[in-house]
Amino acid sequence: MPKRVDHEQRRRQIGEALLRIASTRGLQSATMREVAAEAGVSLRLVQYYFHTKEQLLLAALAYLAEQLTERVSASIRALGPVTARTVVYGTLTAVLPTDEESVRLTRAYTGFYTLLFSREAEMATRHGATYPDKLESLLATQITAAQEGGEVAADVDPALTAAALLALTNGLGSSVLGGQRDGAAARLILEDQLGRLFHTVESSTPTPVRAPTHRRDRHEHT
Amino acid sequence: MPKRVDHEQRRRQIGEALLRIASTRGLQSATMREVAAEAGVSLRLVQYYFHTKEQLLLAALAYLAEQLTERVSASIRALGPVTARTVVYGTLTAVLPTDEESVRLTRAYTGFYTLLFSREAEMATRHGATYPDKLESLLATQITAAQEGGEVAADVDPALTAAALLALTNGLGSSVLGGQRDGAAARLILEDQLGRLFHTVESSTPTPVRAPTHRRDRHEHT
DNA sequence: AGGTTGATGATACGCTCGTATCATCATAAG
DNA sequence: CTTATGATGATACGAGCGTATCATCAACCT
Structure with missing residues (x-):
């Protein structure tokens, strides 16, 4: 198994990236790709920690x-x-x-x-x-x-x-x-x-x- | 030249269709195609009377x-x-x-x-x-x-x-x-x-x- | 009458979106 | 030292969007 990373920390990092976008460019600009870029991760990562966008929004x-x-x-x-x-x-x-x-x-x-x-x-x-x-x-x-x-x-x-x-x-x-x-x-x-x-x-x-x-x-x- | 239709009336018809959508399904659901359907006209008509979507929104x-x-x-x-x-x-x-x-x-x-x-x-x-x-x-x-x-x-x-x-x-x-x-x-x-x-x-x-x-x-x- | 032109229809293009798929790599377990 | 597995990357897919293009039809002017 790989690095066994702290999932909660990663989720927080991504969720707060979404909040940052929502408070600057608006929530409608908070697309998956934008959130990934803002959080400094790949799109796949966002999908990995939040299966769907709704889950991401809920967490944020x-x-x-x-x-x-x-x-x-x-x-x-x-x-x-x-x-x-x-x-x-x-x-x-x-x-x-x-x-x-x-x-x-x-x-x-x-x-x-x-x-x-x-x-x-x-x-x-x-x-x-x-x-x-x-x-x-x-x-x-x-x-x-x-x-x-x-x-x-x-x-x-x-x-x-x-x-x-x-x-x-x-x-x-x-x-x-x-x-x-x-x-x-x-x-x-x-x-x-x-x-x-x-x-x-x-x-x-x-x-x-x-x-x-x-x-x-x-x-x-x- | 064709029928020489009343443009203002048509624009109003389309604009109010947008308002109807905005007040029921929300403004983000007010796409050009939806507005055209709601107004009972073709998509081309909406484009004809409002060159761009912003003009349509402004009029509405x-x-x-x-x-x-x-x-x-x-x-x-x-x-x-x-x-x-x-x-x-x-x-x-x-x-x-x-x-x-x-x-x-x-x-x-x-x-x-x-x-x-x-x-x-x-x-x-x-x-x-x-x-x-x-x-x-x-x-x-x-x-x-x-x-x-x-x-x-x-x-x-x-x-x-x-x-x-x-x-x-x-x-x-x-x-x-x-x-x-x-x-x-x-x-x-x-x-x-x-x-x-x-x-x-x-x-x-x-x-x-x-x-x-x-x-x-x-x-x-x- | 016939061609010019305003009004309308059908459809295509390029983009972005959320999501899905396939592949890869690093590491803990045996 | 493998090997199974968690973590990550690259890319594809189908849908919906605004907009553009091409075509058609009806009527007014000369």
Whole structure:
């Protein structure tokens, strides 16, 4: 027998090559031959580790979800103490395409999400479809907690608001990817809404958000 | 010379066949041959009236924008007197995929919007890109007017809020198209946000848009 | 009337795609 | 030292794509 190579490592190498293509040239450019070239292997190798293209896409989607989850939790941790507010802020700003990495992730994710519409295959019932639902219920939980802490008005519906925040973030992400505005402008819009949601009750002065690194007073979106 | 046929009518026939395919099987299934079959003409005819595929896509996009604009204004009119509130409600609910027609339009529009990401061609600089911007400024204007009327709190930023509403609507539309929820649920979420923005004391459940009979000659397709 | 010309049909070309086939090589097992 | 086998390479195949080419037919002008 030959070298007995680490299959998982090879699969990862190829899968991430696909993600790299998906986030630059688009998923529709992620052909088997292109992926092979990007990964620096032969076409046969790609076929060897992924019998069919759908398997490759599925594996790449799993890797993408992995990276996305990791980024979200890192973003939450970066905001300091874990409170309802930091969880909501961290989660939503993490998936907003503001820096280079989030642009990459969002681009790739959008590609897969688009594949869902056309239903070329029955993929996405594995990870992609349930992913937003999990995020949504997580956000709803945090909003409820914030209500008990008095940070969020009692008359907001947590489920409806969580869904709205997530949809807002996705819509903003699409507008950034579509070139309508840049990531900073999108963040301003998101934080404006978040600041309106999380108003500390005791302070009547609109000193809303107290997000760590930036203030949100002026808004000049192109 | 032969029959001297109406070219514009033929182009429309073919262009709408493409839109029909785009809203059912997806834009990537809208090949020249499929469009020809859907329109009931030969492949040569499609090539005759649109020298290249990009021209066909561009024309179809123009038709789509036309229909979308018409639906938005019809939706506004259906809400009764033209006020800031009805304009905002009508505009946003019109582009939300709730009934069959809006699903069709949104699906097709999403297809074109997706094409923008991959930039297979330099299209979309014609209509698609400027379309959301125009909607956004229109909404901002209406919000400002509503503020002067006292329907909207004075401390909301019209531009930021208009952008947020549009992004929210787009995000909700994507979630509907992706199968995460249905149109009615999306409308609830949107109206919850709108009701929170337009807080007049009377506000007894604003009638949702429900574009009535809305005559549009559409041939049924299989 | 008849030829010029706009409208339409049939079919071919070259390309790229996903996938399949055949061959080769290196190494662990006996 | 074989030898069976896991890993890899080269290439072929059939389908679908956008586009191009050649042919045909009907009508308008002179």
